[in-house]
Amino acid sequence: MKNKPFYFSLFVGSCLIITVLLIIQQYQSAFENSKVYASTNLPTSSIKLPGKEITEKITVGAIGDVLIHDWIYNDAKRGNSYDFHPIFQNVKGMLQKPALVTANQESILGGKALGISGYPEFNSPQEVADAVMDSGVDIVSTANNHSYDKGERGIQSQSNYLDKIGLKHVGSFTSEKDRNTLRVIESHGIKVAFLAYTFGTNGIRIPANKSYLVNIINKDLMKKEISRARLDADVVIMSIHWGKEYERYPSAAQKELAHFLANEGVDIIFGSHPHVLQPMEWITARDGRKVLAVYSLGNFLSGQVRDYKDIGGLATVDITKSTTKNGNKIQLSNPLFYPTYVTQKHFKLYKVVPLEKAASYGLSHADVKYREIQAFMKQWIH
Ligand SMILES: [Zn+2]
Secondary structure (H helix, E strand, O other), rough: OOOHHHHHHHHHHHHHHHHHHHHHHHHHHHHHHHHOOOHHOOEEEEEOOOOOEEEEEEEEEEEEEEEEHHHHHHHHEEOOEEEOHHHHHHOOHHHHHHOOEEEEOOOOOOHHHOOEEEEOOOOOOHHHHHHHHHHHOOOEEEOOOOOOOHHHHHHHHHHHHHEEEEEEEEOOOOHHHHHHOOOOEEEOOEEEEEEEEEEOOOOOOOHHHHHHHHHHHHHHHHHHHHHHHHHHHHHHEEEEEEOOOOOOOOOOHHHHHHHHHHHHHOEEEEEOOOOOEEEEEEEOOOOOOOOEEEEEOOOOOOOOOOOOOOOOEEEEEEEEEEOOEEEEEEEEEEEEEEEEEEEOOOOOOEEEEEEHHHHHOOOOOOOHHHHHHHHHHHHOOO
16 A cells, blocks of 8 residues: 555656657657758857867858749739738748858849839849848849849949848949958858859940949959958859850850869859759869859749749758868868749749649649759769
8 A cells, every 4th residue: 555656656757758758749740840951051060179170060052043024023012112022931941041042133123213124124123132131041143144234223223222221242333342342241150252243244235444333254353353252251152144044054164164263262153044953063173172063043033934944942052161270171061952933823922932842832743843853953963
């Protein structure tokens, strides 16, 4: 009889333990559903003593073109202004995970004063930038073939608005001084410089005395800027607008330029312009560095449909910086790709969604396409 309270407490204790275990299990499965990245991708830092090696690690990423056709801005129109936030709502979680994300703002954000327009000479509502920034993008590239669609006024208006809301931008500039101001973002003790160049501006000529307006691909200029960036930053990222439209593989010219950039000191190349995805590749630079080239990130948000033009995604790579008494060492690892899809219903209700979840938005065989795109992007990654 003496043991009765003991068995009773044992019973109550076991019940409590089982309840706690069940709660933990439920919590874990709920957490796994919302998890996009493995925990190894989260920024980490470790300090090892007494050798005094400090290691910092971040993930950086990029998405492709944000190209606002007229049916997209008509969909986003709310009375006198625009709201693009709902379009990005399903990918916000994905874009906020990496420490730094860059995007190519293909259509110029000149705003209403310059007359909103779609193809072929774009001028988009400035509210696009609010949604892009809110979704998790830290810096946009503004060097592309549409940079000069609204001339110098477009570039100024866009630059003023981006400065006002605090979204960093690189590639088109309002003055020589502006162009000479290197864009460096520091995250977890790692300084990342962002550069951006385009092959051209659709034949619209930029005044010779104002060449600072748009960064046009020029090896001498790039070489100088890269070497300057290497002095001020740990990592150099180049957004580059190049290649042939609708080609799914990089041209010989893209490959040649990628090797040039790698040898000059660029660490990560994020390409755009073909409107479709092109694979990622490791390039070994002359000094032995492993450089990641993502040849084309395709369209992230556009009105283009079919033939892979409505599929884009987020490419990411981890950067590890080790600091020892002998200096700093940068290592890139774990390149990943998260495919996305642009969904709409009769040119309304535009949304960018993860491709793996696109079946619920009416895309047939979304799971097959997801696996196909994953394999396509990583076919050269060994
Ligand atoms: Zn383009």
